[in-house]
Amino acid sequence: xxxxxxxxxxxxxxxxKALDKVSFKVEPGEIFGIAGPNGSGxxxxxxxxxxxxxxxxxxxxxxxxxxxxRKAGHEIAWLGLxxxxxxxxxxxxxTVFENVLISGAYGKPGRSPEEARAGALEALDxxxxxxxxxxxxxxxxxxxxRKCLMLATAAAMQPKMLLLDEPASGLTKPExxxxxxxxxxxxxxxxxxxxxxxxxxxLMSLSQHLLVLNQGQVLTIGNPKDVIADERVIEAYLxxxxxxx
Amino acid sequence: MDAALQILFGGLFQxxxxxxxxxxxxLIWTTIGVFNFSHGVMMMLGAYVAWQLSDWSLPLxxxxxxxxxxxxxxxxxxxxxxxxxxxxxxxxxxxVVITTLAAAxxxxxxxxEVWGPRSKQLPTLIEGNTQILGVGVSMHQIAIILITxxxxxxxxxxxxxxxxxLALRAVAQNEDASLLVGLNVTALYGxxxxxxxxxxxxAGIFMGGYRFMSPVMGADxxxxxxxxxxxxGLSSISGPIFAAYLIGFFEAICSxxxxxxxxxxxxxxxxxLMLMIKPExxxxxxTRGLA
Numbered sequence: 109x110x111x112x113x114x115x116x117x118x119x120x121x122x123x124x125k126a127l128d129k130v131s132f133k134v135e136p137g138e139i140f141g142i143a144g145p146n147g148s149g150x151x152x153x154x155x156x157x158x159x160x161x162x163x164x165x166x167x168x169x170x171x172x173x174x175x176x177x178r179k180a181g182h183e184i185a186w187l188g189l190x191x192x193x194x195x196x197x198x199x200x201x202x203t204v205f206e207n208v209l210i211s212g213a214y215g216k217p218g219r220s221p222e223e224a225r226a227g228a229l230e231a232l233d234x235x236x237x238x239x240x241x242x243x244x245x246x247x248x249x250x251x252x253x254r255k256c257l258m259l260a261t262a263a264a265m266q267p268k269m270l271l272l273d274e275p276a277s278g279l280t281k282p283e284x285x286x287x288x289x290x291x292x293x294x295x296x297x298x299x300x301x302x303x304x305x306x307x308x309x310x311l312m313s314l315s316q317h318l319l320v321l322n323q324g325q326v327l328t329i330g331n332p333k334d335v336i337a338d339e340r341v342i343e344a345y346l347x348x349x350x351x352x353x
Numbered sequence: 354m355d356a357a358l359q360i361l362f363g364g365l366f367q368x369x370x371x372x373x374x375x376x377x378x379x380l381i382w383t384t385i386g387v388f389n390f391s392h393g394v395m396m397m398l399g400a401y402v403a404w405q406l407s408d409w410s411l412p413l414x415x416x417x418x419x420x421x422x423x424x425x426x427x428x429x430x431x432x433x434x435x436x437x438x439x440x441x442x443x444x445x446x447x448x449v450v451i452t453t454l455a456a457a458x459x460x461x462x463x464x465x466e467v468w469g470p471r472s473k474q475l476p477t478l479i480e481g482n483t484q485i486l487g488v489g490v491s492m493h494q495i496a497i498i499l500i501t502x503x504x505x506x507x508x509x510x511x512x513x514x515x516x517x518x519l520a521l522r523a524v525a526q527n528e529d530a531s532l533l534v535g536l537n538v539t540a541l542y543g544x545x546x547x548x549x550x551x552x553x554x555x556a557g558i559f560m561g562g563y564r565f566m567s568p569v570m571g572a573d574x575x576x577x578x579x580x581x582x583x584x585x586g587l588s589s590i591s592g593p594i595f596a597a598y599l600i601g602f603f604e605a606i607c608s609x610x611x612x613x614x615x616x617x618x619x620x621x622x623x624x625x626l627m628l629m630i631k632p633e634x635x636x637x638x639x640t641r642g643l644a
Contacts, residue, residue, distance in 0.1 A: 160532045161441070181532030191533050198530035199523050210523050211534035213516050221516065261534065 109173070111136040111269055111300050112157070117167030117177075119149075119156050119324075126152040127164070128324040134269070134317075139291070139301045141315030141332065143308065145344055148321040150304045151194070154271050158191050159184050172268055186217050188268035192258040194277055200247035204257055207246050208232055208264045215265030231264035234297075235290055252283045259290055269300040276310045288313055308336065320344065358488040360605045366494045368601025369501035372594050373556035374574045375581035376505065377549030379593040382582065384525045384545040385440075387449040391431060391457035392553055393575025397568060399424045399554025400561035401464055404473050413478065420558060421551040428550025429543045431456055436546070437539055457571075464568045475561035497559045504555065505594055508548075512590075521545060584624055586637020595636055 110133040119127040127149045134140045144150050156164040157171075160181040169177045176184050190211075199207050208231050213224035232242065235256040241249070246257060255275060262270050275291065276284045284307065291314060295301050305311045311318060311332065318332040322344040328335055335341060374396065381389045389395075403420040411419070435452035439445055477493035478500070484490075512518035524531045524541045531538050556574065564570075577600075585596025600620065607616040627635060 158533065160529050180537075181529075182535050182537050185533055185535040193530070198534065199526045201526055202519070202523060206519060210519055210536070214520060215535040217535075224516075265534065 110134060110170075111172055112302070113168075113170040114153075114157070115168040115170070117153075117156060117164045117169060119152055119162070119164050125324045127156065129167070130321070130324070130326055131167075132319050132326065132329055134300060134302055136268075136300055137295075137298065138316045139295055139303060139314045141311040141318040142302065142304045142321065143306075143311055143318060143335075143341075144321035144327075147323075148344075149324040150321055151273055152324075153321070154191060154273055154302075154304065157271065158189060160191075182214075185215055185265065188216075188265075189271070190215065190262035190265045190267035190269070191271040192255075192262055192273060192275065194274040198246070198258065198261055201245060203243050203245055204237060204249070205232070205242040207257055208260045211261045212264035215267070227266065228260075228264050231260040234263055234293060235260040251278050252280075252286075255279065255283075255287065256290070259294065263294055263297075263299075267299060269302065270294065272301060272303045272305075274304055274306060276305055276307045284310060312336070355488060356609060358486055360602070360609055362485070362488060362490050362494070362498075363605030363608065364598070364602030365498045366601070367604050368598035369497050370556065370559060370574075371577055371581050371601055372505060372597035373501055373552060373559060374578040375585070375593045375597050376508065376590055377552040377556075378578045379582050379585075379587075379590040380549050380552075381545055382587055383590055384521055385436070385542050387436060387446055388453070388579075389431075389436075389546070389549065390450055390453040390575065391460065392453075392549065392578060393571030393573075394457040394460045395424060395428065395431075395550045395553035395571070396557035396560065396574050397566070397571035398427065398460055398464060398557070399550075400475060400557035400566050400570065401468055401473075402554065403558045404475050404561065404566065405468075407476055413476070417555070417558065420554050424554035425547035425551040428546040428548075428553075431550070432543050432546035437542065440539075440542070461568045461571075468568075470567070472565035472567055473561075474565055475558060477562040478559075491563070493562050504552070508552075508590075517544070580620065580624060582634075584627065584635055586634025588633065588638040589636070592634055592636030596634070599635075 112134040115131050116129045117127055118125065118129055130153060142150055142153065155162060157169055158181060159179060163177050167177065168175060171187055171189055174187060176187065205228060208228040209224060212227040212231065213219065237253065237256055237260060246254065249257060272291065275287055279287060288310065291301060303311065303314060315332050317329065318335040319329045320327040320335060320341050327340050327344055328338050378389060378392045381387065399420055402423050403416050406416045406419055435456050436449055439448050439452065442448065478496040479492035481492050482489055483492060512522060520536050521541055521544065524536060524538055528538055560570065560574065581597045581600055582593045584600060585593035603620060603623065604616050607619050611619065
């Protein structure tokens with residue numbers, strides 16, 4: 109049974125169809141990549157899946173056997189669905205440890221304060237943020253450390269699925285390499301990962317399946333190698349040969 | 354020496370009152386990003402509830418916590434009825450100004466209907482007067498000066514040393530991220546209103562012990578609380594607390610040297626000057642956060 113099933117999901121802003129009958133399935137344990145040009149609806153898709161800040165206009169989203177398209181954002185998080193943002197750190201004025209502790213404490217119902225603390229420390233260790241940084245405010249961290257903090261915040265929830273929104277944006281090549289290692293490490297813990305990324309090499313090196321969105325519609329889904337060889341994908345990214353001429 | 358002591362006691366007393374009035378308003382602004390214009394009415398209603406409980410011959414040590422608890426419930430209801438349905442809508446700040454003003458008018462008229470227009474007074478926290486270094490001070494004033502830092506300290510501990518406080522500080526910074534980490538944002542908004550209403554009730558009890566109570570007694574404290582919050586900065590709750598004491602001392606000095614008549618005008622002049630130099634408030638930053 110798929111862990112996430114998105115069925116004919118649509119979202120419009122006025123006359124603009126940001127998502128148009130998008131459907132796909134993500135199996136447990138896989139790393140699922142989502143690519144597409146700017147404005148193709150990738151981040152909107154994450155928004156409607158998490159219900160934050162809005163759900164879909166129509167369609168059905170099933171996560172771990174439960175329909176979630178009408179659930180509140182925090183209820184979806186409690187089911188085990190975590191997400192990171194493209195740029196911002198969640199809570200700039202909280203310390204590194206507080207950022208992770210809060211998701212450890214509230215992201216999974218029924219945890220004791222001790223379990224939440226232990227979970228937070230474990231998540232910080234996974235991403236390699238040293239103890240010396242735990243007392244610093246999140247806003248003081250470098251871009252890469254902020255990305256690590258976001259991963260730790262999500263990992264502390266011990267989610268079943270993690271949605272990563274452009275984790276490589278703004279990073280240097282060596283940092284991207286480290287990020288790939290970190291994402292693999294989290295996936296090895298049994299977390300299913302759905303990944304939006306512009307950097308195609310990043311997606312290719314991680315994803316088992318790749319979906320390409322274009323103008324709010326699914327262009328193609330499949331094996332990453334086959335997908336990037338698809339003429340329609342090349343056209344969506346680079347334009348047609350005729351247009352280029 | 355007498356003048357300095359009078360200014361010191363006057364400043365501490367006024368500062369304590371302003372801090373109690375302003376801290377709830379600041380808590381709601383920093384958490385939800387709206388101004389609660391029924392905050393003054395919450396002080397008034399708190400004073401009337403305390404008066405009613407005292408009239409039933411309940412002792413002070415029951416009246417104080419019972420009033421705060423009842424008013425916390427009222428604050429929760431207020432948030433659920435006139436704020437929560439509007440969250441996420443455009444122009445929420447302006448809309449909530451209108452809805453909380455409407456609620457304030459409704460509550461004022463309700464109090465008038467239930468308790469009537471005749472002025473009332475609460476018993477003082479501690480009876481009698483005392484002399485400190487030759488200056489006469491009421492024990493009620495001393496109690497307010499001593500209780501306020503304890504309450505504010507408890508609030509600081511709650512916000513900075515408990516999981517629930519951590520959740521409130523998180524919601525104050527980023528609502529979407531709060532939902533993503535599993536925080537029940539609507540419940541936390543309700544909690545912020547409940548705490549603010551309980552603190553407003555305590556301010557009302559303080560006021561009701563040294564001046565006559567009436568259904569419109571919340572209007573002036575609301576204005577003062579707004580001045581304190583804007584003066585101290587809208588980005589935190591610690592800024593308005595420091596500002597409350599600064600303004601308290603400023604008022605005490607002005608009242609002593611220029612008289613009560615000129616004090617509000619001088620206070621506004623300083624406020625305008627300060628806002629021209631530092632628009633985010635004396636202790637303000639450009640982003641919100643409970644600290």
